[in-house]
Amino acid sequence: MTETAQTIHDMLQRLELFSSCSDDFLTKISSAAHLTTKPKGHMLFIHEDQADYFYLVKSGWVKIFRETLDGDQAIVDIFTNGHILGETSIFQDDIYPYSAETVEPSELVQLPLSMLKDEIETNPKFAMAMLSSMARYRKQQDQELEHRTLQNAPQRIGCFLLRLTDQSQSGGPVRIHLPYDKTLVASRLGMQPETFSRALKKLKQETGIEVKGSTIETDSLDRLVRYSCAACTSEFPCKDLETESG
Amino acid sequence: MTETAQTIHDMLQRLELFSSCSDDFLTKISSAAHLTTKPKGHMLFIHEDQADYFYLVKSGWVKIFRETLDGDQAIVDIFTNGHILGETSIFQDDIYPYSAETVEPSELVQLPLSMLKDEIETNPKFAMAMLSSMARYRKQQDQELEHRTLQNAPQRIGCFLLRLTDQSQSGGPVRIHLPYDKTLVASRLGMQPETFSRALKKLKQETGIEVKGSTIETDSLDRLVRYSCAACTSEFPCKDLETESG
Numbered sequence: 001m002t003e004t005a006q007t008i009h010d011m012l013q014r015l016e017l018f019s020s021c022s023d024d025f026l027t028k029i030s031s032a033a034h035l036t037t038k039p040k041g042h043m044l045f046i047h048e049d050q051a052d053y054f055y056l057v058k059s060g061w062v063k064i065f066r067e068t069l070d071g072d073q074a075i076v077d078i079f080t081n082g083h084i085l086g087e088t089s090i091f092q093d094d095i096y097p098y099s100a101e102t103v104e105p106s107e108l109v110q111l112p113l114s115m116l117k118d119e120i121e122t123n124p125k126f127a128m129a130m131l132s133s134m135a136r137y138r139k140q141q142d143q144e145l146e147h148r149t150l151q152n153a154p155q156r157i158g159c160f161l162l163r164l165t166d167q168s169q170s171g172g173p174v175r176i177h178l179p180y181d182k183t184l185v186a187s188r189l190g191m192q193p194e195t196f197s198r199a200l201k202k203l204k205q206e207t208g209i210e211v212k213g214s215t216i217e218t219d220s221l222d223r224l225v226r227y228s229c230a231a232c233t234s235e236f237p238c239k240d241l242e243t244e245s246g
Numbered sequence: 247m248t249e250t251a252q253t254i255h256d257m258l259q260r261l262e263l264f265s266s267c268s269d270d271f272l273t274k275i276s277s278a279a280h281l282t283t284k285p286k287g288h289m290l291f292i293h294e295d296q297a298d299y300f301y302l303v304k305s306g307w308v309k310i311f312r313e314t315l316d317g318d319q320a321i322v323d324i325f326t327n328g329h330i331l332g333e334t335s336i337f338q339d340d341i342y343p344y345s346a347e348t349v350e351p352s353e354l355v356q357l358p359l360s361m362l363k364d365e366i367e368t369n370p371k372f373a374m375a376m377l378s379s380m381a382r383y384r385k386q387q388d389q390e391l392e393h394r395t396l397q398n399a400p401q402r403i404g405c406f407l408l409r410l411t412d413q414s415q416s417g418g419p420v421r422i423h424l425p426y427d428k429t430l431v432a433s434r435l436g437m438q439p440e441t442f443s444r445a446l447k448k449l450k451q452e453t454g455i456e457v458k459g460s461t462i463e464t465d466s467l468d469r470l471v472r473y474s475c476a477a478c479t480s481e482f483p484c485k486d487l488e489t490e491s492g
Protein backbone atom coordinates (compact mmCIF):
# COMPACT_ATOMS: atom_id res chain seq x y z
CA MET A 1 0.00 0.00 0.00
CA THR A 2 1.26 3.53 -0.77
CA GLU A 3 1.64 6.06 2.03
CA THR A 4 -1.46 7.95 0.83
CA ALA A 5 -3.51 4.76 0.72
CA GLN A 6 -2.36 3.99 4.27
CA THR A 7 -3.45 7.47 5.43
CA ILE A 8 -6.88 6.98 3.84
CA HIS A 9 -7.14 3.47 5.30
CA ASP A 10 -6.45 4.84 8.80
CA MET A 11 -9.02 7.64 8.36
CA LEU A 12 -11.73 5.21 7.27
CA GLN A 13 -10.89 2.84 10.11
CA ARG A 14 -11.56 5.59 12.64
CA LEU A 15 -15.10 6.19 11.30
CA GLU A 16 -17.89 4.35 13.10
CA LEU A 17 -19.60 3.70 9.77
CA PHE A 18 -16.73 1.48 8.57
CA SER A 19 -16.16 -0.34 11.87
CA SER A 20 -17.79 -3.55 10.59
CA CYS A 21 -15.69 -3.64 7.40
CA SER A 22 -12.83 -6.09 6.96
CA ASP A 23 -9.27 -4.84 6.66
CA ASP A 24 -9.25 -6.33 3.15
CA PHE A 25 -12.11 -4.06 2.11
CA LEU A 26 -10.54 -0.97 3.68
CA THR A 27 -7.24 -1.71 1.94
CA LYS A 28 -8.96 -2.24 -1.40
CA ILE A 29 -11.06 0.93 -1.31
CA SER A 30 -8.16 3.03 0.08
CA SER A 31 -5.94 1.90 -2.78
CA ALA A 32 -8.60 2.96 -5.29
CA ALA A 33 -9.11 6.34 -3.58
CA HIS A 34 -7.55 9.73 -4.30
CA LEU A 35 -6.54 12.43 -1.86
CA THR A 36 -6.90 15.93 -3.31
CA THR A 37 -6.59 19.53 -2.12
CA LYS A 38 -9.11 22.00 -3.47
CA PRO A 39 -9.29 25.79 -3.17
CA LYS A 40 -12.36 27.60 -1.82
CA GLY A 41 -15.19 27.63 -4.35
CA HIS A 42 -14.40 24.32 -6.08
CA MET A 43 -17.45 22.34 -7.27
CA LEU A 44 -17.08 18.68 -6.31
CA PHE A 45 -20.24 17.55 -8.05
CA ILE A 46 -23.53 18.91 -9.33
CA HIS A 47 -27.10 18.02 -8.35
CA GLU A 48 -28.59 15.37 -10.69
CA ASP A 49 -25.24 14.56 -12.36
CA GLN A 50 -24.22 10.91 -12.76
CA ALA A 51 -22.53 9.81 -9.51
CA ASP A 52 -19.33 7.71 -9.60
CA TYR A 53 -17.61 8.88 -6.41
CA PHE A 54 -18.36 9.78 -2.83
CA TYR A 55 -16.14 12.03 -0.70
CA LEU A 56 -14.69 12.10 2.77
CA VAL A 57 -13.68 15.51 4.14
CA LYS A 58 -10.16 15.37 5.64
CA SER A 59 -10.00 19.10 6.42
CA GLY A 60 -11.81 22.31 5.45
CA TRP A 61 -15.53 22.87 4.84
CA VAL A 62 -17.85 21.72 2.06
CA LYS A 63 -21.39 22.96 1.57
CA ILE A 64 -24.08 20.79 0.02
CA PHE A 65 -26.92 22.65 -1.62
CA ARG A 66 -29.58 22.78 -4.32
CA GLU A 67 -30.81 25.57 -6.57
CA THR A 68 -34.37 26.68 -7.30
CA LEU A 69 -35.80 27.62 -10.68
CA ASP A 70 -35.59 31.24 -9.45
CA GLY A 71 -31.83 30.80 -8.97
CA ASP A 72 -31.91 30.88 -5.16
CA GLN A 73 -29.59 28.54 -3.32
CA ALA A 74 -30.78 26.30 -0.48
CA ILE A 75 -27.93 25.09 1.70
CA VAL A 76 -28.71 21.57 2.94
CA ASP A 77 -25.70 21.31 5.22
CA ILE A 78 -22.02 22.27 5.64
CA PHE A 79 -19.58 19.47 6.47
CA THR A 80 -16.07 19.30 7.89
CA ASN A 81 -13.50 16.60 8.66
CA GLY A 82 -14.77 13.08 9.20
CA HIS A 83 -17.98 13.62 7.24
CA ILE A 84 -18.82 11.79 4.04
CA LEU A 85 -20.95 13.15 1.22
CA GLY A 86 -22.52 11.91 -1.99
CA GLU A 87 -22.78 8.34 -0.69
CA THR A 88 -26.59 8.22 -0.80
CA SER A 89 -26.48 8.54 -4.61
CA ILE A 90 -26.24 4.74 -4.82
CA PHE A 91 -29.76 4.47 -3.44
CA GLN A 92 -31.06 7.05 -5.90
CA ASP A 93 -30.17 5.63 -9.34
CA ASP A 94 -26.54 6.86 -9.12
CA ILE A 95 -27.61 10.48 -9.35
CA TYR A 96 -26.23 13.08 -6.91
CA PRO A 97 -29.11 14.29 -4.70
CA TYR A 98 -27.44 17.71 -4.19
CA SER A 99 -24.49 19.83 -5.36
CA ALA A 100 -21.28 20.10 -3.33
CA GLU A 101 -18.79 22.98 -3.25
CA THR A 102 -15.84 23.79 -0.99
CA VAL A 103 -16.37 26.94 1.09
CA GLU A 104 -12.83 26.93 2.50
CA PRO A 105 -9.62 25.39 1.10
CA SER A 106 -10.21 21.67 1.73
CA GLU A 107 -8.51 18.27 1.64
CA LEU A 108 -10.82 15.60 0.29
CA VAL A 109 -10.70 11.87 -0.27
CA GLN A 110 -12.48 10.73 -3.44
CA LEU A 111 -13.73 7.13 -3.25
CA PRO A 112 -15.49 4.89 -5.80
CA LEU A 113 -19.21 4.40 -5.14
CA SER A 114 -19.20 0.99 -6.86
CA MET A 115 -17.06 -0.52 -4.07
CA LEU A 116 -19.36 0.96 -1.42
CA LYS A 117 -22.34 -0.61 -3.17
CA ASP A 118 -20.64 -4.02 -3.35
CA GLU A 119 -19.84 -3.87 0.35
CA ILE A 120 -23.46 -3.03 1.26
CA GLU A 121 -24.70 -5.95 -0.83
CA THR A 122 -22.25 -8.48 0.60
CA ASN A 123 -21.75 -7.35 4.22
CA PRO A 124 -25.06 -7.21 6.14
CA LYS A 125 -23.36 -5.58 9.13
CA PHE A 126 -22.19 -2.75 6.92
CA ALA A 127 -25.69 -2.37 5.45
CA MET A 128 -26.98 -2.09 9.00
CA ALA A 129 -24.29 0.50 9.88
CA MET A 130 -25.31 2.49 6.81
CA LEU A 131 -28.97 2.35 7.86
CA SER A 132 -28.05 3.51 11.38
CA SER A 133 -26.03 6.36 10.01
CA MET A 134 -28.93 7.44 7.79
CA ALA A 135 -31.40 7.15 10.67
CA ARG A 136 -29.17 9.39 12.81
CA TYR A 137 -28.87 11.96 10.06
CA ARG A 138 -32.61 11.83 9.55
CA LYS A 139 -33.18 12.63 13.22
CA GLN A 140 -30.85 15.62 12.88
CA GLN A 141 -32.86 16.83 9.92
CA ASP A 142 -36.10 16.39 11.85
CA GLN A 143 -34.59 18.52 14.56
CA GLU A 144 -33.49 21.16 12.11
CA LEU A 145 -37.05 21.32 10.78
CA GLU A 146 -38.39 21.59 14.31
CA HIS A 147 -36.01 24.42 15.06
CA ARG A 148 -37.20 26.36 12.03
CA THR A 149 -40.70 26.15 13.52
CA LEU A 150 -40.13 26.34 17.26
CA GLN A 151 -36.99 28.40 17.79
CA ASN A 152 -36.77 32.09 17.07
CA ALA A 153 -33.78 33.40 15.09
CA PRO A 154 -31.59 34.25 18.16
CA GLN A 155 -32.28 30.78 19.62
CA ARG A 156 -31.26 29.16 16.33
CA ILE A 157 -27.93 31.02 16.37
CA GLY A 158 -27.47 29.98 20.02
CA CYS A 159 -28.12 26.36 19.05
CA PHE A 160 -25.62 26.61 16.16
CA LEU A 161 -22.96 27.97 18.56
CA LEU A 162 -23.63 25.29 21.19
CA ARG A 163 -23.16 22.58 18.57
CA LEU A 164 -19.68 23.96 17.84
CA THR A 165 -18.52 23.58 21.45
CA ASP A 166 -17.14 20.61 23.31
CA GLN A 167 -20.41 19.85 25.09
CA SER A 168 -18.81 17.47 27.57
CA GLN A 169 -16.98 20.29 29.34
CA SER A 170 -19.09 21.69 32.16
CA GLY A 171 -18.98 25.26 33.51
CA GLY A 172 -16.17 27.76 33.04
CA PRO A 173 -15.51 30.30 30.29
CA VAL A 174 -15.81 29.22 26.67
CA ARG A 175 -14.47 30.65 23.42
CA ILE A 176 -16.20 29.64 20.17
CA HIS A 177 -14.75 30.30 16.72
CA LEU A 178 -17.16 30.61 13.80
CA PRO A 179 -15.97 27.98 11.30
CA TYR A 180 -16.76 30.07 8.22
CA ASP A 181 -17.88 33.61 7.50
CA LYS A 182 -21.06 35.08 8.98
CA THR A 183 -22.86 35.34 5.62
CA LEU A 184 -22.48 31.59 5.21
CA VAL A 185 -23.57 30.91 8.79
CA ALA A 186 -26.69 32.97 8.01
CA SER A 187 -27.37 30.93 4.83
CA ARG A 188 -26.76 27.67 6.69
CA LEU A 189 -29.43 28.76 9.17
CA GLY A 190 -31.78 29.86 6.39
CA MET A 191 -31.63 33.54 7.39
CA GLN A 192 -31.14 36.74 5.45
CA PRO A 193 -27.90 38.53 6.50
CA GLU A 194 -29.93 41.38 8.07
CA THR A 195 -32.05 38.94 10.08
CA PHE A 196 -28.86 37.25 11.24
CA SER A 197 -27.31 40.54 12.43
CA ARG A 198 -30.43 41.56 14.35
CA ALA A 199 -30.76 38.08 15.86
CA LEU A 200 -27.12 37.98 16.96
CA LYS A 201 -27.58 41.33 18.70
CA LYS A 202 -30.65 40.02 20.52
CA LEU A 203 -28.78 36.83 21.49
CA LYS A 204 -26.03 38.98 23.05
CA GLN A 205 -28.64 40.85 25.13
CA GLU A 206 -30.37 37.65 26.23
CA THR A 207 -27.33 35.55 27.10
CA GLY A 208 -24.47 37.97 27.75
CA ILE A 209 -22.18 36.45 25.09
CA GLU A 210 -19.48 38.70 23.61
CA VAL A 211 -18.86 38.77 19.88
CA LYS A 212 -15.40 39.80 18.60
CA GLY A 213 -15.23 39.32 14.84
CA SER A 214 -15.61 35.60 14.29
CA THR A 215 -14.96 34.70 17.93
CA ILE A 216 -17.69 34.37 20.55
CA GLU A 217 -16.84 34.40 24.24
CA THR A 218 -18.95 33.63 27.28
CA ASP A 219 -18.31 33.07 31.00
CA SER A 220 -20.26 29.82 30.85
CA LEU A 221 -22.58 28.00 28.46
CA ASP A 222 -25.42 27.93 31.01
CA ARG A 223 -27.35 31.00 29.84
CA LEU A 224 -26.95 30.00 26.20
CA VAL A 225 -28.29 26.51 26.98
CA ARG A 226 -31.21 27.86 29.03
CA TYR A 227 -32.15 30.32 26.29
CA SER A 228 -31.79 28.08 23.20
CA CYS A 229 -32.51 24.53 24.34
CA ALA A 230 -35.90 25.35 25.92
CA ALA A 231 -37.35 25.42 22.40
CA CYS A 232 -35.86 22.06 21.35
CA THR A 233 -37.27 18.54 21.58
CA SER A 234 -33.90 17.16 22.73
CA GLU A 235 -31.90 17.95 25.82
CA PHE A 236 -28.41 19.44 26.15
CA PRO A 237 -25.87 17.93 25.56
CA CYS A 238 -27.01 16.99 22.02
CA LYS A 239 -27.04 13.23 21.61
CA ASP A 240 -26.67 13.18 17.84
CA LEU A 241 -23.32 14.92 17.45
CA GLU A 242 -21.40 11.72 16.62
CA THR A 243 -23.04 11.30 13.19
CA GLU A 244 -20.72 10.97 10.19
CA SER A 245 -22.96 10.54 7.23
CA GLY A 246 -23.83 13.22 4.75
CA MET B 247 -53.44 -18.15 7.01
CA THR B 248 -56.42 -16.30 8.54
CA GLU B 249 -58.40 -13.85 6.45
CA THR B 250 -56.84 -10.90 8.31
CA ALA B 251 -53.34 -12.24 7.78
CA GLN B 252 -54.13 -12.62 4.08
CA THR B 253 -55.33 -8.98 3.93
CA ILE B 254 -52.12 -7.80 5.59
CA HIS B 255 -50.02 -10.04 3.31
CA ASP B 256 -51.66 -8.48 0.25
CA MET B 257 -51.13 -4.93 1.58
CA LEU B 258 -47.42 -5.55 2.21
CA GLN B 259 -46.99 -7.17 -1.19
CA ARG B 260 -48.22 -3.99 -2.86
CA LEU B 261 -45.56 -1.84 -1.15
CA GLU B 262 -42.37 -1.23 -3.12
CA LEU B 263 -40.31 -1.59 0.07
CA PHE B 264 -41.30 -5.25 0.43
CA SER B 265 -41.00 -6.19 -3.25
CA SER B 266 -37.72 -8.07 -2.70
CA CYS B 267 -39.14 -10.16 0.18
CA SER B 268 -40.04 -13.82 -0.25
CA ASP B 269 -43.63 -14.96 0.08
CA ASP B 270 -42.50 -17.00 3.10
CA PHE B 271 -41.39 -13.86 4.90
CA LEU B 272 -44.56 -11.95 4.02
CA THR B 273 -46.70 -14.85 5.27
CA LYS B 274 -44.71 -15.11 8.51
CA ILE B 275 -44.82 -11.42 9.36
CA SER B 276 -48.50 -11.09 8.33
CA SER B 277 -49.43 -13.97 10.64
CA ALA B 278 -47.66 -12.23 13.54
CA ALA B 279 -49.31 -8.90 12.78
CA HIS B 280 -52.46 -7.32 14.19
CA LEU B 281 -55.03 -5.16 12.44
CA THR B 282 -56.62 -2.58 14.75
CA THR B 283 -59.02 0.34 14.50
CA LYS B 284 -58.24 3.38 16.63
CA PRO B 285 -60.30 6.53 17.29
CA LYS B 286 -58.95 10.03 16.69
CA GLY B 287 -56.42 11.05 19.36
CA HIS B 288 -55.06 7.58 20.15
CA MET B 289 -51.33 7.48 21.02
CA LEU B 290 -49.64 4.63 19.14
CA PHE B 291 -46.26 5.13 20.80
CA ILE B 292 -44.25 7.75 22.62
CA HIS B 293 -40.88 9.33 21.75
CA GLU B 294 -37.98 7.53 23.46
CA ASP B 295 -40.10 4.57 24.59
CA GLN B 296 -38.83 1.03 23.99
CA ALA B 297 -39.84 0.02 20.44
CA ASP B 298 -41.26 -3.47 19.74
CA TYR B 299 -43.58 -2.75 16.82
CA PHE B 300 -43.77 -0.72 13.65
CA TYR B 301 -47.04 0.30 11.99
CA LEU B 302 -48.56 0.40 8.55
CA VAL B 303 -51.44 2.83 8.00
CA LYS B 304 -54.37 1.09 6.26
CA SER B 305 -56.70 4.10 6.42
CA GLY B 306 -56.98 7.39 8.31
CA TRP B 307 -54.21 9.81 9.31
CA VAL B 308 -51.43 9.56 11.89
CA LYS B 309 -49.20 12.43 12.97
CA ILE B 310 -45.63 11.85 14.12
CA PHE B 311 -44.22 14.54 16.40
CA ARG B 312 -41.91 15.47 19.27
CA GLU B 313 -42.35 17.80 22.23
CA THR B 314 -40.00 20.51 23.49
CA LEU B 315 -39.09 21.23 27.11
CA ASP B 316 -41.43 24.23 26.83
CA GLY B 317 -44.29 21.86 25.94
CA ASP B 318 -44.58 22.92 22.30
CA GLN B 319 -45.29 20.25 19.74
CA ALA B 320 -43.26 19.87 16.54
CA ILE B 321 -45.07 17.84 13.89
CA VAL B 322 -42.54 15.86 11.87
CA ASP B 323 -45.04 14.50 9.36
CA ILE B 324 -48.62 13.28 8.91
CA PHE B 325 -49.08 9.90 7.21
CA THR B 326 -51.97 8.12 5.51
CA ASN B 327 -52.59 4.72 3.89
CA GLY B 328 -49.59 2.82 2.59
CA HIS B 329 -47.10 4.59 4.89
CA ILE B 330 -45.12 2.82 7.56
CA LEU B 331 -43.92 4.41 10.79
CA GLY B 332 -41.67 3.52 13.71
CA GLU B 333 -39.53 1.22 11.56
CA THR B 334 -36.34 3.28 11.94
CA SER B 335 -36.30 2.50 15.69
CA ILE B 336 -34.32 -0.66 14.91
CA PHE B 337 -31.38 1.50 13.78
CA GLN B 338 -31.59 3.60 16.93
CA ASP B 339 -31.21 1.14 19.82
CA ASP B 340 -34.90 0.10 19.62
CA ILE B 341 -36.10 3.48 20.84
CA TYR B 342 -38.89 5.33 19.03
CA PRO B 343 -37.43 8.49 17.43
CA TYR B 344 -40.78 10.33 17.68
CA SER B 345 -44.30 10.00 19.11
CA ALA B 346 -47.26 8.89 16.95
CA GLU B 347 -50.95 9.75 17.41
CA THR B 348 -53.99 9.25 15.20
CA VAL B 349 -55.52 12.55 14.04
CA GLU B 350 -58.52 10.87 12.39
CA PRO B 351 -60.14 7.47 13.11
CA SER B 352 -57.61 5.07 11.60
CA GLU B 353 -57.05 1.41 10.70
CA LEU B 354 -53.52 0.30 11.51
CA VAL B 355 -51.44 -2.82 11.09
CA GLN B 356 -49.08 -3.49 14.01
CA LEU B 357 -46.02 -5.56 13.02
CA PRO B 358 -43.08 -6.93 15.06
CA LEU B 359 -39.82 -5.01 14.59
CA SER B 360 -37.74 -8.12 15.39
CA MET B 361 -38.85 -9.81 12.15
CA LEU B 362 -38.04 -6.69 10.16
CA LYS B 363 -34.56 -6.64 11.69
CA ASP B 364 -33.99 -10.32 10.85
CA GLU B 365 -35.03 -9.73 7.26
CA ILE B 366 -32.63 -6.78 6.87
CA GLU B 367 -29.78 -8.87 8.24
CA THR B 368 -30.45 -11.88 6.04
CA ASN B 369 -31.80 -10.38 2.80
CA PRO B 370 -29.32 -7.89 1.26
CA LYS B 371 -31.88 -6.84 -1.36
CA PHE B 372 -34.29 -5.85 1.39
CA ALA B 373 -31.52 -3.93 3.20
CA MET B 374 -30.92 -2.08 -0.06
CA ALA B 375 -34.67 -1.38 -0.46
CA MET B 376 -34.73 -0.01 3.08
CA LEU B 377 -31.74 2.24 2.30
CA SER B 378 -33.44 3.50 -0.87
CA SER B 379 -36.61 4.22 1.03
CA MET B 380 -34.68 6.19 3.66
CA ALA B 381 -32.74 8.08 1.01
CA ARG B 382 -36.00 9.08 -0.66
CA TYR B 383 -37.49 10.23 2.60
CA ARG B 384 -34.33 12.16 3.36
CA LYS B 385 -34.60 14.01 0.08
CA GLN B 386 -38.18 14.94 0.98
CA GLN B 387 -37.00 16.30 4.30
CA ASP B 388 -34.26 18.29 2.60
CA GLN B 389 -36.92 19.75 0.38
CA GLU B 390 -39.15 20.58 3.32
CA LEU B 391 -36.22 22.42 4.92
CA GLU B 392 -35.57 24.27 1.68
CA HIS B 393 -39.18 25.31 1.48
CA ARG B 394 -39.08 26.74 4.99
CA THR B 395 -36.22 28.94 3.78
CA LEU B 396 -37.09 29.72 0.19
CA GLN B 397 -40.87 29.66 -0.08
CA ASN B 398 -43.09 32.25 1.54
CA ALA B 399 -46.13 31.05 3.51
CA PRO B 400 -48.64 31.24 0.59
CA GLN B 401 -46.21 29.29 -1.64
CA ARG B 402 -45.87 26.61 1.05
CA ILE B 403 -49.65 26.19 1.20
CA GLY B 404 -49.72 26.03 -2.62
CA CYS B 405 -47.05 23.33 -2.51
CA PHE B 406 -49.00 21.37 0.11
CA LEU B 407 -52.12 21.51 -2.09
CA LEU B 408 -50.26 20.46 -5.23
CA ARG B 409 -48.88 17.43 -3.43
CA LEU B 410 -52.47 16.33 -2.68
CA THR B 411 -53.47 16.30 -6.35
CA ASP B 412 -53.06 13.66 -9.01
CA GLN B 413 -50.11 15.38 -10.65
CA SER B 414 -50.24 13.24 -13.77
CA GLN B 415 -53.49 14.86 -14.93
CA SER B 416 -52.76 17.88 -17.10
CA GLY B 417 -54.99 20.92 -17.49
CA GLY B 418 -58.67 21.15 -16.66
CA PRO B 419 -60.47 22.06 -13.43
CA VAL B 420 -59.32 20.45 -10.19
CA ARG B 421 -60.98 19.97 -6.80
CA ILE B 422 -58.73 19.37 -3.77
CA HIS B 423 -60.02 18.18 -0.39
CA LEU B 424 -58.00 19.06 2.70
CA PRO B 425 -57.27 15.68 4.34
CA TYR B 426 -57.57 16.99 7.91
CA ASP B 427 -58.64 20.23 9.58
CA LYS B 428 -56.99 23.56 8.79
CA THR B 429 -55.40 23.96 12.24
CA LEU B 430 -53.56 20.70 11.67
CA VAL B 431 -52.54 21.70 8.14
CA ALA B 432 -51.11 24.90 9.67
CA SER B 433 -49.14 22.88 12.28
CA ARG B 434 -47.93 20.47 9.61
CA LEU B 435 -46.55 23.46 7.71
CA GLY B 436 -45.06 24.96 10.86
CA MET B 437 -47.37 28.00 10.80
CA GLN B 438 -49.43 29.74 13.44
CA PRO B 439 -53.19 29.55 12.60
CA GLU B 440 -53.30 33.34 11.97
CA THR B 441 -50.33 33.15 9.60
CA PHE B 442 -52.04 30.29 7.79
CA SER B 443 -55.30 32.28 7.34
CA ARG B 444 -53.48 35.34 6.00
CA ALA B 445 -51.33 33.19 3.70
CA LEU B 446 -54.33 31.29 2.31
CA LYS B 447 -56.02 34.64 1.51
CA LYS B 448 -52.91 35.81 -0.32
CA LEU B 449 -52.69 32.51 -2.21
CA LYS B 450 -56.28 33.01 -3.40
CA GLN B 451 -55.38 36.48 -4.71
CA GLU B 452 -52.22 35.25 -6.43
CA THR B 453 -53.56 32.09 -8.06
CA GLY B 454 -57.35 32.50 -8.31
CA ILE B 455 -58.12 29.34 -6.31
CA GLU B 456 -61.50 29.17 -4.57
CA VAL B 457 -61.76 27.94 -0.99
CA LYS B 458 -65.06 26.46 0.20
CA GLY B 459 -64.64 25.03 3.71
CA SER B 460 -62.17 22.22 3.35
CA THR B 461 -62.45 22.06 -0.45
CA ILE B 462 -60.26 24.01 -2.83
CA GLU B 463 -61.24 24.47 -6.46
CA THR B 464 -59.33 25.85 -9.41
CA ASP B 465 -59.85 25.99 -13.18
CA SER B 466 -56.39 24.53 -13.70
CA LEU B 467 -53.26 23.83 -11.67
CA ASP B 468 -51.09 26.04 -13.89
CA ARG B 469 -51.19 29.24 -11.83
CA LEU B 470 -50.64 27.30 -8.60
CA VAL B 471 -47.62 25.55 -10.13
CA ARG B 472 -46.17 28.77 -11.53
CA TYR B 473 -46.59 30.53 -8.20
CA SER B 474 -45.34 27.82 -5.81
CA CYS B 475 -42.82 25.73 -7.75
CA ALA B 476 -40.66 28.70 -8.78
CA ALA B 477 -39.23 28.71 -5.25
CA CYS B 478 -38.44 24.98 -5.20
CA THR B 479 -35.29 23.10 -6.19
CA SER B 480 -37.36 20.39 -7.92
CA GLU B 481 -39.69 20.62 -10.85
CA PHE B 482 -43.41 19.89 -11.10
CA PRO B 483 -44.59 17.10 -11.13
CA CYS B 484 -42.84 16.14 -7.86
CA LYS B 485 -40.64 13.09 -8.40
CA ASP B 486 -40.61 11.91 -4.79
CA LEU B 487 -44.31 11.25 -4.27
CA GLU B 488 -44.01 7.46 -4.42
CA THR B 489 -42.17 7.19 -1.05
CA GLU B 490 -43.67 4.85 1.54
CA SER B 491 -41.35 5.01 4.50
CA GLY B 492 -41.97 6.96 7.65
